[in-house]
Amino acid sequence: MLWHHARPLGKAPMVVRPLVQIVCNLSGWATVDPEAMNSSAPAECRNLVGGRWLPSTTSRQLPDPLTGEKFLEVPHTQPDEIGPFVQSLRSVPKSGLHNPLKEPERYLLYGDVSFRVAAELRRPEVERFFMRLIQRVAPKSIAQALGEVRVTRKFFENFSGDQVRFLARGFTNPGDHLGQMSSGNRWPYGPVALITPFNFPLEIPALQLMGALYMGNKALLHVDQRVSVVAEQLLRLLHHCGAPPTDVDLLHGPGTTMADVIKAAEPRSTLFTGSQRVAEWLAVETHGKVFLEDAGFDWKILGPDVRDLDYVAWQCDQDAYACSGQKCSAQSILFAHSNWVTAGLLDRITDLATRRKLANLTVGPVLSWTTKSILDHTKRLLQIPGAKLLFGGKPLSGHSIPEVYGAVEPTAVFVPLEQALLPEHFGVVTTEVFGPFQVVTEWQDSQLPQVLDACERMSHHLTAAVVSNDINFVQHVLGNTVNGTTYVGIRARTTGAPQNHWFGPAGDPRGAGIGTPEAIRLVWSCHREIITDFGPVPPAASLVQS
Numbered sequence: 001m002l003w004h005h006a007r008p009l010g011k012a013p014m015v016v017r018p019l020v021q022i023v024c025n026l027s028g029w030a031t032v033d034p035e036a037m038n039s040s041a042p043a044e045c046r047n048l049v050g051g052r053w054l055p056s057t058t059s060r061q062l063p064d065p066l067t068g069e070k071f072l073e074v075p076h077t078q079p080d081e082i083g084p085f086v087q088s089l090r091s092v093p094k095s096g097l098h099n100p101l102k103e104p105e106r107y108l109l110y111g112d113v114s115f116r117v118a119a120e121l122r123r124p125e126v127e128r129f130f131m132r133l134i135q136r137v138a139p140k141s142i143a144q145a146l147g148e149v150r151v152t153r154k155f156f157e158n159f160s161g162d163q164v165r166f167l168a169r170g171f172t173n174p175g176d177h178l179g180q181m182s183s184g185n186r187w188p189y190g191p192v193a194l195i196t197p198f199n200f201p202l203e204i205p206a207l208q209l210m211g212a213l214y215m216g217n218k219a220l221l222h223v224d225q226r227v228s229v230v231a232e233q234l235l236r237l238l239h240h241c242g243a244p245p246t247d248v249d250l251l252h253g254p255g256t257t258m259a260d261v262i263k264a265a266e267p268r269s270t271l272f273t274g275s276q277r278v279a280e281w282l283a284v285e286t287h288g289k290v291f292l293e294d295a296g297f298d299w300k301i302l303g304p305d306v307r308d309l310d311y312v313a314w315q316c317d318q319d320a321y322a323c324s325g326q327k328c329s330a331q332s333i334l335f336a337h338s339n340w341v342t343a344g345l346l347d348r349i350t351d352l353a354t355r356r357k358l359a360n361l362t363v364g365p366v367l368s369w370t371t372k373s374i375l376d377h378t379k380r381l382l383q384i385p386g387a388k389l390l391f392g393g394k395p396l397s398g399h400s401i402p403e404v405y406g407a408v409e410p411t412a413v414f415v416p417l418e419q420a421l422l423p424e425h426f427g428v429v430t431t432e433v434f435g436p437f438q439v440v441t442e443w444q445d446s447q448l449p450q451v452l453d454a455c456e457r458m459s460h461h462l463t464a465a466v467v468s469n470d471i472n473f474v475q476h477v478l479g480n481t482v483n484g485t486t487y488v489g490i491r492a493r494t495t496g497a498p499q500n501h502w503f504g505p506a507g508d509p510r511g512a513g514i515g516t517p518e519a520i521r522l523v524w525s526c527h528r529e530i531i532t533d534f535g536p537v538p539p540a541a542s543l544v545q546s
């Protein structure tokens with residue numbers, strides 16, 4: 001049993017119930033059982049602040065996205081409880097917890113912690129624990145949930161040993177005279193905030209949080225409360241593997257409470273992953289001290305050279321509908337050259353998409369759009385002249401997904417290119433639907449400028465795919481577009497945010513990245529130039545006043 005004696009500062013004493021640790025095969029760090037969370041034994045969460053796990057005065061019971069049964073009890077932290085979180089962030093100096101000239105041993109510590117976490121995540125029971133926990137709160141197929149755990153594990157493997165210290169690698173330049181030398185250093189921001197959405201409850205918090213810690217920051221983490229139980233279990237695993245408990249605070253609860261902490265604590269930098277609406281609000285509120293990974297309206301262009309039809313159709317289906325389309329990298333619009341349409345690509349995609357089933361979670365609940373809002377959007381698109389429903393457009397049947405969530409069949413609406421480009425339609429055609437939904441259009445050779453015009457006019461530039469092995473075509477499209485993560489070649493996809501390449505938007509100076517050493521250095525550290533000038537000094541007679 002793990003007992004929580006502490007209570008929030010300045011609050012009346014409260015009865016703190018014990019959390020039962022799941023000791024079985026998880027070395028005693030886990031406090032929830034993904035298989036047993038239900039209305040009679042809901043999983044319970046705790047905030048973490050100043051190294052202590054604490055409840056809040058009120059909590060919220062959240063429904064199982066598949067059954068509607070209350071299965072999770074999460075602190076519903078209120079604005080009058082933020083004091084300890086604000087104090088905790090404010091106590092961190094701008095020079096961070098470590099930097100190249102302060103406690104460099106901590107780079108090594110985090111290399112070691114990463115090694116241990118990776119080793120734990122390699123154990124089948126730990127891998128399954130996180131896979132099932134992800135599935136319970138953000139239902140996705142076994143392959144997708146397992147993929148998330150494995151990407152996370154490989155990320156920890158990548159930053160084991162000396163790799164954390166290498167992240168803080170600098171450079172030197174010879175100076176103008178003896179004793180002078182300039183050096184570029186990666187410096188932390190000190191107190192930072194990290195806000196992540198529901199769709200990748202383990203991978204996004206883990207990869208961004210570790211980047212923050214590696215570079216010497218102290219982070220306040222907030223994850224969408226519907227899935228934040230996963231991040232809490234990750235933190236418990238981190239502590240088990242040697243991470244100092246005071247390096248990260250965790251705030252469960254409404255996003256608005258996190259907003260209050262940010263206003264009061266003024267973190268030196270905030271990384272936000274989520275909707276465009278909140279991203280823009282944070283940018284103003286923090287006076288621009290943000291890195292953003294927000295909306296993804298992601299395009300795929302199929303070039304004129306048709307080949308490997310089955311593979312390309314399979315990848316289109318995966319990109320649009322895996323994880324029920326709830327990846328920021330999901331294929332939002334498909335520009336298919338007419339050669340592909342003639343070859344039967346759309347029929348093959350239809351065949352694949354209609355095979356998706358709730359039973360194996362190849363399609364499932366949509367957490368940020370309701371059924372009605374997706375079907376209304378579909379209807380709105382179908383009013384465009386020449387538009388037609390390719391497949392879907394119906395609610396899922398025979399399920400118990402609660403009404404607060406969406407449940408629709410994988411859906412595709414065809415919109416003629418010339419209509420999509422009209423100003424009165426362009427906005428609705430390029431609205432990101434965070435669910436199993438895509439727009440499909442067709443283009444002829446002479447219409448490539450219009451396809452590129454559409455890409456130019458989109459507001460966000462996250463992922464893109466140019467499906468072609470025609471190097472001249474590929475170069476032309478690449479040379480005239482900007483998306484931050486762009487896949488090219490006959491195997492090009494829009495989804496896939498692994499640990500082995502940069503993932504993030506381009507074309508926006510606030511754009512963040514995730515996963516690689518470059519992403520970590522960009523988001524979680526700033527440049528500090530140190531010019532050493534130790535002498536010897538020149539003779540006094542040679543000094544000229546200017």
Ligand SMILES: NC(=O)c1ccc[n+]([C@@H]2O[C@H](COP(=O)([O-])OP(=O)(O)OC[C@H]3O[C@@H](n4cnc5c(N)ncnc54)[C@H](O)[C@@H]3O)[C@@H](O)[C@H]2O)c1
Binds near residue numbers: 197
């Ligand atoms: N670009 C990327 O890498 C990426 C990755 C995943 C998701 N997304 C985007 O996320 C969106 C889906 O998520 P959503 O709609 O649930 O996002 P959301 O913006 O509603 O929520 C994201 C997070 O912000 C918090 N939040 C809400 N209001 C806040 C406020 N006022 N201040 C501070 N935090 C606040 C939420 O609690 C949650 O943790 C999609 O647009 C998707 O494209 C982007």
